[in-house]
Amino acid sequence: MAIDPKFVELINADIDGEISPADKQTLEALMADSPEAQAMQAELSGLNSSLNELPDLDPPVYLKHTIMASIPKTEAQQRRSNFLHSIFASPAFRYAAMFAAGAILTLNLVSSDQLSDRAFSDVTGLVGTMSSDVPDGPGIQSTRIDRPEVAGRVTLRSSGPLLIIDFDLVSSGPVDIVASYADQTVWFNGFAQLESPGASISAQSGIITMQIEGKRRYALFLHNAGDRNISINLRFMSDGEVVYDTDIQYAQPGQPG
Amino acid sequence: MNRPDDKNLVERCLKGDRQAFEALLVRYEKPVYNAAYRMLHNPEDARDVTQTVFLKVYENLDQYDPSQRFFSWIYRIALNESINWLKKSSRQEALEHETADHGNGPEQQAGDAQLGEGVEAALMTIKSEYRAVIILKHVLGCSYIEISEALDIPEKKVKSRLYAARQLLQERLTQQGLH
Numbered sequence: 379m380a381i382d383p384k385f386v387e388l389i390n391a392d393i394d395g396e397i398s399p400a401d402k403q404t405l406e407a408l409m410a411d412s413p414e415a416q417a418m419q420a421e422l423s424g425l426n427s428s429l430n431e432l433p434d435l436d437p438p439v440y441l442k443h444t445i446m447a448s449i450p451k452t453e454a455q456q457r458r459s460n461f462l463h464s465i466f467a468s469p470a471f472r473y474a475a476m477f478a479a480g481a482i483l484t485l486n487l488v489s490s491d492q493l494s495d496r497a498f499s500d501v502t503g504l505v506g507t508m509s510s511d512v513p514d515g516p517g518i519q520s521t522r523i524d525r526p527e528v529a530g531r532v533t534l535r536s537s538g539p540l541l542i543i544d545f546d547l548v549s550s551g552p553v554d555i556v557a558s559y560a561d562q563t564v565w566f567n568g569f570a571q572l573e574s575p576g577a578s579i580s581a582q583s584g585i586i587t588m589q590i591e592g593k594r595r596y597a598l599f600l601h602n603a604g605d606r607n608i609s610i611n612l613r614f615m616s617d618g619e620v621v622y623d624t625d626i627q628y629a630q631p632g633q634p635g
Numbered sequence: 636m637n638r639p640d641d642k643n644l645v646e647r648c649l650k651g652d653r654q655a656f657e658a659l660l661v662r663y664e665k666p667v668y669n670a671a672y673r674m675l676h677n678p679e680d681a682r683d684v685t686q687t688v689f690l691k692v693y694e695n696l697d698q699y700d701p702s703q704r705f706f707s708w709i710y711r712i713a714l715n716e717s718i719n720w721l722k723k724s725s726r727q728e729a730l731e732h733e734t735a736d737h738g739n740g741p742e743q744q745a746g747d748a749q750l751g752e753g754v755e756a757a758l759m760t761i762k763s764e765y766r767a768v769i770i771l772k773h774v775l776g777c778s779y780i781e782i783s784e785a786l787d788i789p790e791k792k793v794k795s796r797l798y799a800a801r802q803l804l805q806e807r808l809t810q811q812g813l814h
């Protein structure tokens with residue numbers, strides 16, 4: 379027997395906790411005499427429980443930063459950002475470079491004290507390996523960053539003699555990233571940028587400094603000809619203060635890091 | 636749902652206070668993302684829609700009517716953006732085919748986890764206007780009157796859509812042997 383639409387409404391309202399006391403009494407009277415209404419209420423209660431238990435998902439950690447980086451800045455913030463930009467482009471950062479929008483570029487720019495007698499590998503073909511969703515697996519180490527100043531993911535992996543550090547980051551303001559390593563047989567081999575312009579970089583023996591602002595995806599290439607185990611310290615600095623500090627390690631396959 | 640300081644944050648945003656906007660973002664990022672995800676069933680699309688929603692909120696804050704609840708306004712934008720996204724990408728039809736094929740085998744018809752997956756899949760098979768009321772009710776926890784505000788439809792229509800949506804979901808789950 380079909381249930382009166384009025385009672386269907388009451389059953390739904392009851393399940394939703396939005397039934398008046400008077401309607402509740404009416405419903406209870408109906409339920410007592412109607413196996414169909416009882417069955418309907420049981421079915422709807424089950425469905426509602428399933429809907430209420432749908433898992434709550436966390437948005438990506440970098441989303442907040444992406445959004446904040448997308449909204450227009452106030453004039454004062456814009457002036458501050460421009461000032462930092464001009465400082466970074468000054469002669470004091472003689473090895474700094476800016477890259478063109480939308481293009482994928484590789485950079486062979488290093489300080490002479492480290493590499494003047496060494497040839498660079500062609501890293502152009504590796505740019506396409508940059509990915510925001512690099513799977514974890516052997517030879518891959520990944521770290522997630524979730525700080526108010528900077529968020530995203532840094533992934534270290536190897537390809538032949540090259541170590542590739544992928545950065546997929548968003549910052550709410552200018553952030554300096556200092557990558558340092560002690561092994562002097564490892565040298566800086568290049569830098570590639572995807573999607574957006576504006577990252578600056580300088581390299582000296584064992585220390586590479588980058589500055590980012592906003593959403594950035596790029597890769598840093600190190601040449602590790604001896605396939606040696608290496609530890610790279612990454613420091614993220616905002617307004618001169620370290621906001622995140624971590625080490626990432628490369629270990630030869632089959633060896634501990 | 637009672638958030639008396641939303642309006643204060645909006646006022647501060649309108650005066651150029653980015654921190655106030657960030658506070659609104661922190662408060663509503665997760666519900667907006669979840670609403671978009673349940674509408675689109677795709678994390679990348681949900682992420683992009685969430686970003687678009689907050690940019691629209693920022694750009695149109697001066698059009699927000701303070702006599703409305705802020706969350707009703709932002710949820711409306713989120714659901715409209717999700718529906719527009721579906722239309723633009725013509726994904727609705729694909730989703731219906733894609734999800735209708737899930738979970739039909741008798742071997743897949745047991746357990747709470749499968750029921751949860753079945754509910755998620757069934758949700759994607761109903762019209763977006765029905766899905767929106769279900770999301771507002773069960774994902775965002777809105778009352779009838781709040782759903783009415785968010786969708787800008789009479790409360791009576793909220794109830795009829797909600798009941799129809801549940802009936803459709805029930806039928807889909809029964810077809811899949813999950814209810």
